[in-house]
Amino acid sequence: MAQLEYRLLDEEKGFPALFAYESIPKEEVIARCLCDYFVKEGIVYERTSAANEEFLQVIYVKPIEDKPNRSTPGQTSGMGYILLELREYIDEAESYPVLKTLEFGNLQDLLLYAVSEYINFQDLEWEKTSFEIDEDRQVFSLYMKKTK
Template sequence: MKFENAMLEYRLHKGTNLYEPIYYYTTIELSQILARRECEFFIKEGKTYKQLSSSIEGNLFVIYVELFEEAPIEPVEHTERGIKLEIRELNGRQNYPLLSTEYVSNHLDILSIIGSVFTYLEKNEWERDSAEIDEDRGVYVLYVKPTGYLLVT
């Protein structure tokens, strides 16, 4: 496999064509790198970064980010149930209401869900807005907006 020894680096935009490495992962599965690359936002140490672009340099995957906002660090939820995914409504006035929580066994499952344009919860259709990996809480979050469409089966 070409990317068997893949690594990941986050680089912070510091000005015109200037990027500073801020986080480096040497032991990481390709599926996790791809899931992270699908996320528009990355949270670590209370800082939210917005993805600008990505690249591959040999076996090194790079995600370029800019600082979006800072907030207090939220505690990690420890669980043995798998990788946690929250699906939240994109509604800041209501503090992004939680619609659903799932636990999956691998990052390809995460990628399959957050990479889809539409998600169905209790027959209601929701359209993807964005996704984030929140390392502080140990969770992926998918933000969705209601379309008003009801799935008829």
């Protein structure tokens, strides 16, 4: 188990802690560090960097005011499973359609998707555009677009 803290990227305010997790699986910390976006309490944050402070992993974020949470309502909470939504990224879209929701019994399977730049799905090659954790809905989302 590890400790994780999300901090606001604001030097003038001294990088205040926004959210803290005292006991979190190391694999989940890795998955969160790979996320480009973090959604909590209806606010979308963009990950700017991550740091290791001896016994604490820190993820620095900034709120994205011009990027409302445009996820279409999807499945929430997976009855003990880790959920990953595969979503189609469409430029200037109001929402991003869920292509499929995958359920994993462990974080390692999720990490294989998180570290991949390309995903073969529906007999097509897709390119990852971003990776996100939505704590409000308890799901990870992988945004992707078809390759040419």
